[in-house]
Amino acid sequence: MITWLIILGSLFILALLAASVKSYKKKRTLDEYMLAGFNIGPIIGVLTFAAALFSAFIFMGMPDMFRTDGVGAWIFLAVSDGGMVFLIIWFGYHIRKKVKTTGFRGVSGFLTGLYEHKLPGYLFFITAFLFLVPYAAIQIRGISIFFSATFEGALPEWSWAVIIVGIMLIYAEIGGFRAIVFSDAIQGTVLLVVIWLIGITCIRSFGSVESLFSAVERVKPELLSVPGPNGLFTVQFLIASFIAIVLIPATQPQLTTRVVVIRNFRSLSRMAVSLGIFAILIILSTVFIGMYGAVMYPDATTADFLASALLFDQKEIVGALAMVGLFAACLSTTNAQIFALGTELRSMMKGSDRTVLRNTRIDDGSGSVFGCADKAKTSTIGAFLFSFRIDYPSPVAFPYPAPGDRSFQDRFPALPLPCCRNSRCTGLEEIDKKPVDVRRLPDDWQAG
Amino acid sequence: MKTQRKSIFWILILAALILGCITFTPLVIPYGKHEPALFHFPYTLWTGLIVTLLFVLVTWIATCIHPGKGEDES
Numbered sequence: 001m002i003t004w005l006i007i008l009g010s011l012f013i014l015a016l017l018a019a020s021v022k023s024y025k026k027k028r029t030l031d032e033y034m035l036a037g038f039n040i041g042p043i044i045g046v047l048t049f050a051a052a053l054f055s056a057f058i059f060m061g062m063p064d065m066f067r068t069d070g071v072g073a074w075i076f077l078a079v080s081d082g083g084m085v086f087l088i089i090w091f092g093y094h095i096r097k098k099v100k101t102t103g104f105r106g107v108s109g110f111l112t113g114l115y116e117h118k119l120p121g122y123l124f125f126i127t128a129f130l131f132l133v134p135y136a137a138i139q140i141r142g143i144s145i146f147f148s149a150t151f152e153g154a155l156p157e158w159s160w161a162v163i164i165v166g167i168m169l170i171y172a173e174i175g176g177f178r179a180i181v182f183s184d185a186i187q188g189t190v191l192l193v194v195i196w197l198i199g200i201t202c203i204r205s206f207g208s209v210e211s212l213f214s215a216v217e218r219v220k221p222e223l224l225s226v227p228g229p230n231g232l233f234t235v236q237f238l239i240a241s242f243i244a245i246v247l248i249p250a251t252q253p254q255l256t257t258r259v260v261v262i263r264n265f266r267s268l269s270r271m272a273v274s275l276g277i278f279a280i281l282i283i284l285s286t287v288f289i290g291m292y293g294a295v296m297y298p299d300a301t302t303a304d305f306l307a308s309a310l311l312f313d314q315k316e317i318v319g320a321l322a323m324v325g326l327f328a329a330c331l332s333t334t335n336a337q338i339f340a341l342g343t344e345l346r347s348m349m350k351g352s353d354r355t356v357l358r359n360t361r362i363d364d365g366s367g368s369v370f371g372c373a374d375k376a377k378t379s380t381i382g383a384f385l386f387s388f389r390i391d392y393p394s395p396v397a398f399p400y401p402a403p404g405d406r407s408f409q410d411r412f413p414a415l416p417l418p419c420c421r422n423s424r425c426t427g428l429e430e431i432d433k434k435p436v437d438v439r440r441l442p443d444d445w446q447a448g
Numbered sequence: 449m450k451t452q453r454k455s456i457f458w459i460l461i462l463a464a465l466i467l468g469c470i471t472f473t474p475l476v477i478p479y480g481k482h483e484p485a486l487f488h489f490p491y492t493l494w495t496g497l498i499v500t501l502l503f504v505l506v507t508w509i510a511t512c513i514h515p516g517k518g519e520d521e522s
Contacts, residue, residue, distance in 0.1 A: 071482075071490055071492050071493040071496070072477065072492065074492070074493055074496040074497070074500075075471060075476070075477060075492065075496050078496060078497070078500045079471050079496055079499050079500050079503070081500070082499065082500040082501075082502075082503025082504060082507075083464065083467075083468055083503055085503065085504060085507045086464045086503055086506060086507045086510065088507075089507055089510050089511055089514065090461065090510075093514065093516045097516065097519075208488075209487070209488050209489075210488035213485070213488050213489070213490060214488075217482075221482065222480075224482035224490035224491075224492070224493075225478070225479070225480050225481050225482040225490065225491070225492055226477045226478075226479060226480075226492055227479060233477075235472050235477070238471075238472060238477070239472055242468065242471070242472075246468075265514070265516055265517065265518075265519060266517070266518070269511030269514070269517075270511075272507055272511065273504060273507055273508045273511060276500070276503065276504035276507060277504060279500075280497070280500055280501070280504070284497075287493065
């Protein structure tokens with residue numbers, strides 16, 4: 001699996017670099033750098049919106065939510081996303097119409113101009129900053145723990161975080177918003193493909209969708225209705241989450257910006273409808289992964305379930321793709337958030353395009369590469385530093401079983417136990433040699 | 449023509465609001481009930497899937513008759 005991971009990971013990084021170089025132009029305007037010249041088409045538009053919207057939560061949170069709280073998770077996210085795509089058209093039309101007369105550099109600046117007062121702009125900027133920095137930090141922290149666990153002992157966690165932030169900064173600095181949009185398109189595609197490969201494996205391990213749901217009914221029938229076994233999906237909870245999710249295009253600057261930078265209203269319309277279909281496709285797959293987990297790993301921890309369902313129960317190439325997909329999901333959401341904070345800051349600044357551009361990005365070789373004057377980097381550095389203040393059992397930190405760990409085998413009888421003799425062995429090699437029989441259910445699954 | 453489109457668009461907004469309200473009634477999320485199933489999908493899942501598809505359909509119709517359609521074509 002490690003070999004596949006290195007191959008696929010390298011291809012992914014190369015694709016990001018290609019996107020970045022393709023987007024690079026020497027004499028570009030501020031709008032070209034920060035807003036891709038307001039010229040994003042519908043296909044790239046839907047992929048960048050989806051990649052910025054669907055974070056690692058879709059990859060890990062949703063399957064686990066279906067596994068532990070049942071099918072109400074569909075109402076929680078998919079129905080809310082359906083409402084959201086309608087709002088994109090409704091709200092999108094009005095904001096774009098206004099932008100034509102006022103101009104657009106970022107939501108904070110837009111609000112300041114609209115109300116002719118600084119307070120709304122500052123309020124939006126502060127709330128966006130307070131919301132997005134911890135959000136981005138969680139993801140940076142998540143990926144660094146994930147890589148630290150995968151390549152055990154190779155590098156400390158903080159080094160992985162530095163590398164990840166470094167990659168994000170470099171390709172955003174070279175290519176600007178257009179590079180981020182292209183990389184989002186790559187990441188959105190990877191995410192959709194990987195999640196369906198895993199979903200299909202989960203269905204096939206039971207033979208059919210019917211057998212999968214029949215098994216869930218025998219194990220825990222409460223999962224098939226609301227409010228679910230833990231009583232999470234009450235009407236109050238679902239209404240509150242519906243309102244919050246539907247308003248995302250208006251409340252999260254990285255997504256508002258994507259609504260504004262689409263080429264024209266026709267492209268926005270196509271983007272909105274395609275996004276609805278994209279959301280259905282991607283969430284539907286997580287239903288199957290979650291139901292699979294409900295039968296195979298009903299009592300496992302989140303980390304145990306994810307490690308097994310996404311990695312160990314898959315063919316090694318799919319497992320490696322899953323890791324790349326997870327990295328892609330975290331990366332695309334995080335860079336969209338961080339770049340949006342830079343855009344918001346820029347929209348509050350005054351001065352010529354050249355001055356603002358110089359202050360919101362790393363200068364091209366004029367000596368401020370590591371200069372503290374680059375204010376937009378504050379958000380990146382803030383997120384980076386904040387990631388080390390978070391102390392939580394990350395859902396992406398999967399428990400790799402130590403060689404000879406009998407407790408792991410007790411919990412997951414369907415999984416082989418690594419038995420490496422080499423001290424540098426990560427255990428993955430042994431698992432590679434023993435194909436996992438995912439059709440084998442836990443011994444007590446009928447007791448339900 | 450534009451006024452007619454505007455009226456239809458407002459009807460679609462109403463349809464989306466009604467759809468949103470219906471979602472939180474026992475018609476879509478009956479407590480503790482997963483029958484009848486459709487294509488082996490439990491009740492709340494297939495009704496939720498239909499609601500989501502209807503939202504996308506309403507959005508698509510809205511894009512076709514939107515009063516601002518073609519305004520900023522370049």
